[in-house]
Each structure stands twice: as C-alpha cells, then as structure tokens.
Amino acid sequence: MRKNYEVAIIGTGPSGAFAAYNLAKKGISTVIIDKETLPRYKICGGGLVYRGRKMLDFSIDEILEGEFNQVDIFVKDKDVHFTPKREMPVISMVMRDTFDELLVKKAQEFGAELLQNSEVKSIKNGILKFANSDEEIEAKFIIIADGALSPVSKLAGFEDDRLLIPAIEYEIEVPEEDFVRLSKSVRFDIDAAPFGYGWCFPKNNHLSVGVGVLKTKAKVKLKDYCATYMKDLEINTIISETSHGFVIPITPRNELVKGNCFVIGDAAGFADPIVAEGISNALLSGKIIAEAISDGNLEVEKTKEKYIEKVNEKLIPELKIGIKLAKFFYENTTIRNLFVKKFGALAAERLTDVFLGKSTYPSDYKKKLQEKLKISLPWM
Known part of the structure; x- marks a missing residue:
C-alpha cells in the first residue's frame, strides 16, 4: 500500500517536528515519521535557549523543567566566574521526550500525520520503504531530520563531511542537599575537559551533567573527564545514574540538498560550535525549510534555491564564525x-x-x- 503526501519528514526531534508544524499550518499535506514510538528518550542536555523558545508561537509551560534568567560561566584554568543576568529566561530546561512529543502534537493539531515505529530502509525516486512494514510513502519533498548520526541521509546518498565532536551526559539523582545547591542556576565550565567544557543543567528532580570536547583526533577519556568534573561540582554521592555517549555535529554539510531530499537540524550539522547547543538552530532550520517549500510554490527546484538562500542568510555565516571562535x-x-x-x-x-x-x-x-x-x- 502506498500513501502520497506533499512532504514526508523523517525524525520527530525539534527540527523535524517544527518543520511539520509550520508546514501543516500552511495547509501542506505532511507526514512525520519516526522509527520509535513517542514519547521516547533522547540524549540531550535539554537546554532551550531563548532565541529558540521565542520562535514557538504556543506555550510550552506544561513540559518545562525549569527556567533560568542567569547563566553561570566558569573558566577553570583561570579560576574566574561570570554570571550574566537577564529579565527573560536565558535558558529553559526541557526533557526531550516530552518536548518533542509536544511539538509533534502541535503539528497534528493542524493536520500533520504521524507514522511511528517505522524505520526507513530505502529512499528512491521520492518513495520511502520501511524495514518492518510493506507500506510505502511517496512524497514530493523528503526532509531528513533524524539527528546527529542520520542514517537516512546515508540512504539518500549524502556525503557526511560534518565535524562530529564527542560528548557524554549523565542523568543523575543526588542527595537533596546537593540538588538544592546545584539547582539554582545553569552552569557551563570551560576547561572541565581538555579542549572542551562541562555543563550542569538542573531538571525537576535530577541533574543533567556532561562534558564535550572539540579535539576529536586525540584520545578522549570522556568518563574520566566527567568523573573529575563531578568532583569539581562537589558531587560525592550519586543515588542513581544513567549515562549516554553521543556526538554533536558542529559544522554544516557542504551539500544540504540531493534531488528532492533536504537535510535539516543536526542531520545538516547546524549545532552551535561554541557551546554545542542544537535545539534553537534545529527549530530555525525546521522553520526555514517550511518557508522555502511554501515560497517555492511546492516546486522542487525553486524550493532548493529558497532553502539554500535562507540557510546561507540565517545560519551558515554564524556557524562558520562560531567554529573559528571555538577553535x-x-x-x-x-x-x-x-x-x-x-x-x-x-x-x-x-x-x-x-x-x-x-x-x-x-x-x-x-x-x-x-x-x-x-x-x-x-x-x-
């Protein structure tokens, strides 16, 4: 059985879900596809900076895990500390399972369809086939938004020339005294790892603590770096923990479009190079591709021109500057x-x-x- 849509989006993260939301609002027939069933856990610090949050024209209060009007920035090597403060929440905390599900539900309210538990096994001539189903989907536009590893971009024939940096994150439950002490602010610690930084993000009842490094060629001992970082945070007792290693793409692909396939979000390499924050640019790229499809009158070549034009105007220049500043x-x-x-x-x-x-x-x-x-x- 084959279903037809104007747009098929692979991935229910912020970029894919927000693209679906903006397309559905414009009345463009859209299906959003995920290999798992929502809600699903997603490795992510969950720090939504204000530039991303203000793109959302609906409330996310129901899924917030905290709002912080100040950020603590420590530079370990120089033993200095800066605390910028603002009137609005500089960083809002979310868990990606509930955040992504909320974005998808908002897209569904405008008519987007959701196909879950469906792993794409091939893309050919605008037709998607799945590993666990005989169902097929044909779409004029295919948006690939399946995250940092992006296996679907490989199926579509994209060359992966992004710079992927390694990171590790622990979701930890700590004694109440430590939680109260560390839940008052969001903090970044420059030099918590060699050629990198650490972060401590408070959630409702636990902490997300991790480290990432920009030096990819050297041997990276992320677990050791994170253990040292937790000692620096004076976390001596951990009641429970889960850890996840992952990669963050901090340079964009040279090729963002192949045929009728478009990459966005982490799949495109749009994470901020300075602090490896990816949610805000993921949302922005989702909005951009929706605008490009609409402005291109649902014509593939015109949409390609619009997408490249908008990305080069709103994303690429800052990413290129950011990677040099990060180095x-x-x-x-x-x-x-x-x-x-x-x-x-x-x-x-x-x-x-x-x-x-x-x-x-x-x-x-x-x-x-x-x-x-x-x-x-x-x-x-």
Whole structure:
C-alpha cells in the first residue's frame, strides 16, 4: 500500500517536528515519521535557549523543567566566574521526550500525520520503504531530520563531511542537599575537559551533567573527564545514574540538498560550535525549510534555491564564525586566558545576547581580538 503526501519528514526531534508544524499550518499535506514510538528518550542536555523558545508561537509551560534568567560561566584554568543576568529566561530546561512529543502534537493539531515505529530502509525516486512494514510513502519533498548520526541521509546518498565532536551526559539523582545547591542556576565550565567544557543543567528532580570536547583526533577519556568534573561540582554521592555517549555535529554539510531530499537540524550539522547547543538552530532550520517549500510554490527546484538562500542568510555565516571562535577558545588557551582575564565579563554578556537572539557572533572577530589584545593572530 502506498500513501502520497506533499512532504514526508523523517525524525520527530525539534527540527523535524517544527518543520511539520509550520508546514501543516500552511495547509501542506505532511507526514512525520519516526522509527520509535513517542514519547521516547533522547540524549540531550535539554537546554532551550531563548532565541529558540521565542520562535514557538504556543506555550510550552506544561513540559518545562525549569527556567533560568542567569547563566553561570566558569573558566577553570583561570579560576574566574561570570554570571550574566537577564529579565527573560536565558535558558529553559526541557526533557526531550516530552518536548518533542509536544511539538509533534502541535503539528497534528493542524493536520500533520504521524507514522511511528517505522524505520526507513530505502529512499528512491521520492518513495520511502520501511524495514518492518510493506507500506510505502511517496512524497514530493523528503526532509531528513533524524539527528546527529542520520542514517537516512546515508540512504539518500549524502556525503557526511560534518565535524562530529564527542560528548557524554549523565542523568543523575543526588542527595537533596546537593540538588538544592546545584539547582539554582545553569552552569557551563570551560576547561572541565581538555579542549572542551562541562555543563550542569538542573531538571525537576535530577541533574543533567556532561562534558564535550572539540579535539576529536586525540584520545578522549570522556568518563574520566566527567568523573573529575563531578568532583569539581562537589558531587560525592550519586543515588542513581544513567549515562549516554553521543556526538554533536558542529559544522554544516557542504551539500544540504540531493534531488528532492533536504537535510535539516543536526542531520545538516547546524549545532552551535561554541557551546554545542542544537535545539534553537534545529527549530530555525525546521522553520526555514517550511518557508522555502511554501515560497517555492511546492516546486522542487525553486524550493532548493529558497532553502539554500535562507540557510546561507540565517545560519551558515554564524556557524562558520562560531567554529573559528571555538577553535580559538578551546585550543589556544594561553591567548584565550589573556583575553578572558581582561574581557571575560564582556564576552559572557555578548554570549548571553547570542543566546537571546539579540545578536550574532561578530563577523570581524579577528580584527576585534587583535585590537583588544594588541597582538597578531596569524593562525585565525
């Protein structure tokens, strides 16, 4: 049996679900497909920065695990601490199972269909076939939004040239005294791991603690780094824990479209390179592809032009700047520390403005760094 849609979306994460929501609102027939059954656990710190949250034109209060108007940023190597504060929630905490399910339900309210427990085994001529069903789906547009590993992009013939950085996260239950102490704020710890950082995100009744590193060629001992980080956080007793290793794509693919297949979100490599935050850009890319399909009058070639144009305008430039800034920040620690000592508070404020969507990473970052530090930076 074959069903026909204008758009088939593979993946129910923020990018796929928000694309479905925006397409369904425009009256475009859409099916969203997942190999699992919702709600399903998803590895993710669950920090939704304000620039992403303000894209949502509906309330997410029912699934929030916390809201934080300040961020604690520590630089371990220099023993400094910055705490930018704002009137709005800089970071809101969510669990991805409930957040993703809410986005999908909002899409369904406008007519999007959901196909669960359906693993794509092939894509050919706009036709999707599944590993566990004889059912087929034919669509004019196929949006691939199946996350960092993105097996479906491989089926569609995309070359994977993204930079994937390794990370590990622990969901831990700690004694009440530790939970109260660590649940008051969101914190990032630069240098909690060599060439990387750690995070401690409070949820309703547990902590999400993890580390990620940008140095992918060296041997990475993530479990050891995270154990040391927890000691730095003065977590000495863990009542229960689950751990998950994963990768975060922090550089975009060179090819975002192949035939009638489009990649978005982590599948496209759109996570922020500085803090590896992926939800806000996932939402943005979902919105962009929906706009491109609508503005392209449901014509594949016009949609391709619109999608590339919008991505190059709203996403790619900042990602390219971000990866260079990340290399400076995590790999050139001597000069970085000199900068942090003099201008760390200002940099923390600017980063917070990026989280809020009030500004972007500066395109003239190299010139500004050289002017402030009064040194040459030939490696940038």
